[in-house]
Amino acid sequence: MIQLQHISHTFKIGKKGNERGVPVLKDISFNINDGEIISIVGKSGSGKSTLLNVIAGFLKPETGSIHMNGKETTNFTEAEHAKFRMVNTGFIFQNFQLMPGLTAKENIELPLKIKGVPKQSRKQHVQEILQKVELEKVADHYPNELSGGQQQRVCIARALVTNPPIILADEPTGSLDSETEQEILQLIKQLNVQMGITFVIITHDEEVATIANRTFRMHDGVLKEVETVAI
Amino acid sequence: MLFKDQIDFVRQHVKKNRMRIFTTVLATTMGCAFLIVLASIAFGLQGTMKEEILSDSAVTKIEVYSNDEEKLDEKAIRSIPNVQAIVNKSNIQASAFPTVKFENRSGNSEISFSNFEQAKKAKLKLSQGTYPSKKNEVIVGYNLGQNLLTKQELKAMEKEDDTTKEKENKRGLQQSLLGKEITVAFQTEDDKKTKTRNYKVVGIGEKPVKEWLTDSTIQMDEAMKPIVLRDYNKVADQKLKEKDFYYVSHAVYATDLEAVKGILKKLKSMHLSVYSVTEQLDQLNVFFLALKIGLIFVGTIAVLIASIGIYNTMTMAVTERIREIGVMKAIGAGPRLVQRLFVMESAYIGILGTVLAILISYIISFASNLLLPKILEAVMPESGIGELGIRFSTIPWELVLIASAISIGVAILSGWRPARKATKIDVIQALRQD
Incomplete structure (x- = not known):
């Protein structure tokens, strides 16, 4: 499903003309199978978010190749990446990234709008997802009227609504208390089991990694697999 | 994204920034109305002069003057078609x-x-x-x-x-x-x-x-x-x-107006001096065409000044919505869609401003035709201006079309650069914004 081969990337820092390179990803190679939950654990600055950005296509790696869903995405243009993401990838963000001017329902509907799905079909899809994430009661609430857990559920629903095979989650529970964190992790696990969605979760929280089938540890740009749980 | 959804998206943002959009639309309206009213003076005066000329003589009449005492060769003239x-x-x-x-x-x-x-x-x-x-x-x-x-x-x-x-x-x-x-x-x-x-x-x-x-x-x-x-x-x-x-x-x-030019040409080739009101109208049209182009050019400057407002508004809109653009790009919006949404927003401002400008221009034109002769009559009672039936301003559909094209075109161009800027927003940077 997702295959990374020899991915390396260096950030340039310092003033122009006096720059120096800081390697953030060092020859990373790994495979993720269909329906797996993968967690990448590491301290701040270890390069885990950069790795997620490379997988998502937000950042082009200096070397290496990425294959997702049978396609090499390494050299995609921005437009090709956008099109690919629209069909294949959903995102869960640490700080939810909801549109403040849209209700929960409208936020969930947004990817479908971008995809060009007709209104009637959109309505039906959104209703189904709202049920799945148990948000029917707050569907017409604006993000600032929702709790952190509810906002993250909206974010998850938005990621699910286009029915993507892969969901990339960057610190999905980073802004939540421990009780809500458990709720969200259970929801992710449930969606993985029910819908067969592949989750790639970036976290610094060891607790989050417990729901993963495989856990990788990132340290100074080097990735190592540390734990495998049979599916 | 469906076109209807794109329109809804633009309207939502316009509603959110009502006051800012209102002032930008107002500037566009003023610029476009200035263009239309200014050019309408040339159209009005041309219309009045044309009517004046046409009321004096028939359009199909060609006055012919034979040279010296030579007799006019009527037979040859009759053989000219039409x-x-x-x-x-x-x-x-x-x-x-x-x-x-x-x-x-x-x-x-x-x-x-x-x-x-x-x-x-x-x-x-x-x-x-x-x-x-x-x-x-x-x-x-x-x-x-x-x-x-x-x-x-x-x-x-x-x-x-x-x-x-x-x-x-x-x-x-x-x-x-x-x-x-x-x-x-x-x-x-x-x-x-x-x-x-x-x-x-x-x-x-x-x-x-x-x-x-x-x-x-x-x-x-x-x-x-x-x-x-x-x-x-x-x-x-x-x-x-x-x-x-x-x-x-x-x-x-x-026989008809269309035939006049051909007959004039033939008569001139017979070394006859000729005069037709159509020739005078042609000269008049050339003069007023130059005047109209000049006035439209001056009016366009006003529209261009208004476009600075649109440029600023759209630049601010892009800056304010960096995070939003980042999220949209992350969930599948391509650069073309992002650009289109912002260009549509500036076009929306342009269209709204232009429609208002057209309405206002017609009101100004009507009022000036009604009041100006009366004012001039009051100031200069001896001139008899009120009775001359001068139309100071006329707004034909061509002028509306030209002004709309200039105003909306300039609005779209003003939004173009900010829209291009929006497409270049880096998703990673955008998502880091609060």
Whole structure:
């Protein structure tokens, strides 16, 4: 499903003309199978978010190749990446990234709008997802009227609504208390089991990694697999 | 994204920033309205002048002047395609103007000779009656009767130093001369010798297009030329030869307006001097075209100034929505969609401003046509501007179309750069924003 081969990337820092390179990803190679939950654990600055950005296509790696869903995405243009993401990838963000001017329902509907799905079909899809994430009661609430857990559920629903095979989650529970964190992790696990969605979760929280089938540890740009749980 | 959803998206953002959008739309409206109103002055004045020219003469008429004393080759002219008729008009010299008498009234007049068959072919209109078919039948000018005064009326007029229109209207023959017999008299200054001849009025000429013009001519058939000359010579101290008695003018009539240009070209190739109102209109059109282009250019500067406002508004919109753009790109919005949404927003401002500008311009145009003549009349009562029927402003659909294209085009161009900037927003940086 997702295959990374020899991915390396260096950030340039310092003033122009006096720059120096800081390697953030060092020859990373790994495979993720269909329906797996993968967690990448590491301290701040270890390069885990950069790795997620490379997988998502937000950042082009200096070397290496990425294959997702049978396609090499390494050299995609921005437009090709956008099109690919629209069909294949959903995102869960640490700080939810909801549109403040849209209700929960409208936020969930947004990817479908971008995809060009007709209104009637959109309505039906959104209703189904709202049920799945148990948000029917707050569907017409604006993000600032929702709790952190509810906002993250909206974010998850938005990621699910286009029915993507892969969901990339960057610190999905980073802004939540421990009780809500458990709720969200259970929801992710449930969606993985029910819908067969592949989750790639970036976290610094060891607790989050417990729901993963495989856990990788990132340290100074080097990735190592540390734990495998049979599916 | 479906087009309807794109429109909804744009409207949502416009609603969110109502005040900012309102001021930008207002600037666009002012710029566009300035353009339309400014250019409408050229359109208005051109319309007024065109009407003025066309009211003076027929558009299918071409005046032809033969060089020196060469006789006009009518046969050659008739062979030009689309020539309807050649009307020759001979006016007698001013020194030989006769006196016209009817009952106890008399007045001065002038005589002209026409080939009535051709005039009929040229469809020259009369206000009453028909064209003469006999030698002693004539057509008289619309105001001849009004010029025929009794002795009392003449005396009263000589006494008056201030003649009002009302008095003028009451003076002269009030009934029509149609069917009546008038007497044309040539006489010496001391009235010692007089030669008279009677004519029957069978037609009355058309009313002059201008109120201040009067037509007191007597039109006779060309066959009457030697007879009238003989009458004149009988009483004149200095006998005139035929060539000195009158001067001839020729008018070629085209079948329709479109044919005029072709006939003009042919006549010029025959080395004839020609004049047609269409040539004057062409010159007028060239002048006003230059004026319109100039005024539209000046108006466009106002639109360009307004576009700075649109540019600022759109730049702010992009800056404020960096995070939003980042999220949209992350969940699948391509650069083209992002760019289109912002260009549509600036186009929305442009369209709204233009529609308002068109409405306002029509109101200003209507008000200026209504009020300006009155104001000028009040400031300069002697000028008589109010009665001239000048249109100060006209907004034809072409102007609306040009102004709309400029205004909306400039609005879209203003939003183009900020929209391009939006497509270049880095998703990672955008998602890091609070």
